[in-house]
Amino acid sequence: MNELIKHKLELLPDSPGCYIHKDKDGTIIYVGKAKNLKNRVRSYFHGSHNTKTELLISEIADFEYIVTGSNTEALLLEINLIQKNKPKYNIRLKDDKSYPFIKITVNERYPRLLITRQVKKDGGLYFGPYPDSGAATEIKRLLDRIFPFKKCKNPPEKVCFYYHLGQCQAHTVCHRSQQYFVDMAQDVKGFLNGHNNQIVDNLKDKMQKAAEAMEFERAAEYRDLLQAVATLRTKQRVMSQDMVDRDIFGYAVDKGWMCVQVFFVRQGKLIQRDVNMFPYYNEAEEDFLTYIGQFYQDKKHFIPKEIFIPSDIDSELVKAVVDSKVIKPQRGEKKHLVNLAVKNARVSLQQKFDLLEKDLKKTHGAVENIGDLLNIPKPVRIEAFDNSNIQGTNPVAAMVVFVDGKPSKKDYRKFKIKTVVGPDDYASMREVVYRRYSRVMKEGLTPPDLIIVDGGQGQVNVARDVITNQLGLDIPIAGLQKNDRHQTHELLFGEPLAVVELPRNSEEFFLLQRIQDEVHRFAITFHRQLRSKNSFSSKLDGIPGLGPKRKQLLLKHFKNLHNIQQASLDDIVNCGVPRNVAETVKKYLATNEK
Structure with missing residues (x-):
């Protein structure tokens, strides 16, 4: 520790804020937040640390700090500083690819259906993002067969191959009005928003009419489309019927590592997950908040209408960094999905360590x-x-x-x-x-x-x-x-x-x-076994008629001695203990309690 750092440590305030560690070249190598700057920053230079933190400390030649009015402001500032400076010791999102969207170019005379990874303010309709690019391609292929948007580069007066298949109406010979394409765009919007029944009913109606007109090849096409829609539905797990876009977060920590899993729910369907694993430096809850803030600062991540988080995370701090409704589910399917995200995070961490052990x-x-x-x-x-x-x-x-x-x-x-x-x-x-x-x-x-x-x-x-x-x-x-x-x-x-x-x-x-x-x-397992046996058996030993099997029965049913003392005579009898023995147990425990 150099003299400059020693003097600065003496001047740290008891206030929330952000601290910025720099190396000998003045480069920012770590940004952190603190409820109390004095305690947090001093902790780096006093006491013992793990090897990872020691490596960070060995490179610190200077530090700065910015005082904020609250811990929430510190979190917001930390995220901005990390995004701007990208310090090498901070949590970083490793994957810089963007997710695909489905786009309708409604501002063109003959609109097109496209897959794009960039969202622009060009008047187009964008749907997504789709974390699975294969799913996006499959959805577009299905829509191309159902909706006759422009699919060719031919001039309007020259028909294309798709026109003869009935899949392109972008030609003057088709005599389609602008309203025709506006209505199609609305149909696509309804389809992608989960309102599939109307499209399915229309396809069934067309298939029936084609069969009645003995146009069996066309009827078979409609049949295949219906099967494709059904297949698309089965690939996505329905979470709820409200069709709300949600991101569901879960995390787990073990051995100095954190794993965060995000389930993407789009139009009420769980379509994909994102997994990130990294070493963490501070309290797990704090680094999780830092992660979630950075997650949505990155422009490639779509901000959904709702965000589900585990119950131990401060929802107000999450609301401060994400312009969305933040929910901590308490029960039902929503709570189950948060638990599932947490469970998957634990599994991923355990898998990481197990693979190391098995090598x-x-x-x-x-x-x-x-x-x-x-x-x-x-x-x-x-x-x-x-x-x-x-x-x-x-x-x-x-x-x-x-x-x-x-x-x-x-x-x-x-x-x-x-x-x-x-x-x-x-x-x-x-x-x-x-x-x-x-x-x-x-x-x-x-x-x-x-x-x-x-x-x-x-x-x-x-x-x-x-x-x-x-x-x-x-x-x-x-x-x-x-x-x-x-x-x-x-x-x-x-x-x-x-x-x-x-x-x-x-x-x-x-x-x-x-x-x-x-x-x-x-x-600890041996200690718990011994303590449980001693604390339970010693109190029940010597009761006439209460042998080892009945003591084990009582322990299994009531879990502990206190519950037995509070139980009624009938409760003990219903557990499988004879009434005369149950009466003896009650009298014995009542006497000992006094």
Whole structure:
């Protein structure tokens, strides 16, 4: 941190606004917003950060800030600054292509039906956008068969091939008035707005008349058109009958990454989705708001009549950046679609991490790279530890084992803490490490190539003291530290302990992240099982007639002890417990409650 930044940090106000980070050349590299500029900007230069943020901070040579009157104004300003300057560390929309529209050139003598990717103020009628260009082409092909707009480049006095097919009426010999084409344009508008019944009825009527006139080829054409309309309908999932254009947003975050999914609903039909995945720097809700603002600042994105967002997002802030009706659905099909967007975002993220995990070549390479980074032999067998307790109750610990970068679940171990009273993480770690590796020595078990403990310097030093001083073993020990959002943050190793530089998007980082997530999951699951069993069974133990099966029945039905205490006698009987036993349960719990 240079002297200029130190002085500027002292002068930051307690106000909302935007901050602008610059590199040594004066180039803007990151723009952010804050409810409190002093707290947010200072946080970059104090405390520990993940590798990705450290990379950003390493390039900051100066910063500026703009104070705003509210957080909403800060969001609007942030979006404008990002759009103008396109900083390399900000969220950017990766896809710069535009979506196709269907256009009717109603201002021409003989109007045409076109597909275009540019919307101009030329008097034409535009329909769309269609995120799926193939769907747009299919719709136009269908409309060309139904509506005889101009399809050729011939002069008006010279008929074309489409004229003989009955698909082009743009010739003087047709004697069509301007009103004829205006009416056709309105029919197309009705069709694209979802009012298909009139067109279907007309096609059925024409097919019937052609068949009666023994014009079977023409009747077959109308039949094929009807089938095409039906096919077009089945390709689009109907969300509602109100024919409203909507964008439906959902997002998910995991392991420092965010995935945003947008469902495009046009004329009441869900026709396509957009997926974007990127690392995020601030709170998830804030970066989602930044994303949605940038999404609609880009001219290629059509702003629909309604926007659906998840319930945890501030709708007023979204309204400030998008000129549309913003809704947080509470129930029904609309809520279901928001949940579906969120679910798909989770699936996309999980798929990303699963693919990384399943790539054996990359995983083996990651194990080797971890050894190189720590300057130790390749850690083929890694054992990781984590403790779990809530206010010191039912303290437990867990150990997971990864061999060649893959979990070896048959080697997982659970530990009930026996010698520690109260929430003492260091003492719990000392007990568990000693129990594990004294047994390894006693029984001749395979020792690990690397021990990883969940925690920072204190946990590592405790484990190192047990391994080296008490047991006389020589096993490398590293610590994995989390940030304030409980995400894998940094790897600690060495003598003295130091942060190991580890790129956030590297295979090594993802492997360590999986190990830490797995040992935490295993520990917390064991703790919850033990706590649930103790809190429930201990209260019900000793009740005459209430054996293990009936206790399990009560737990499954009422979920917890409080619900049983509040339940009536008949409720317990209806659960499947004999009345005399139910009466005993009620009396026993009432006595204990007092």
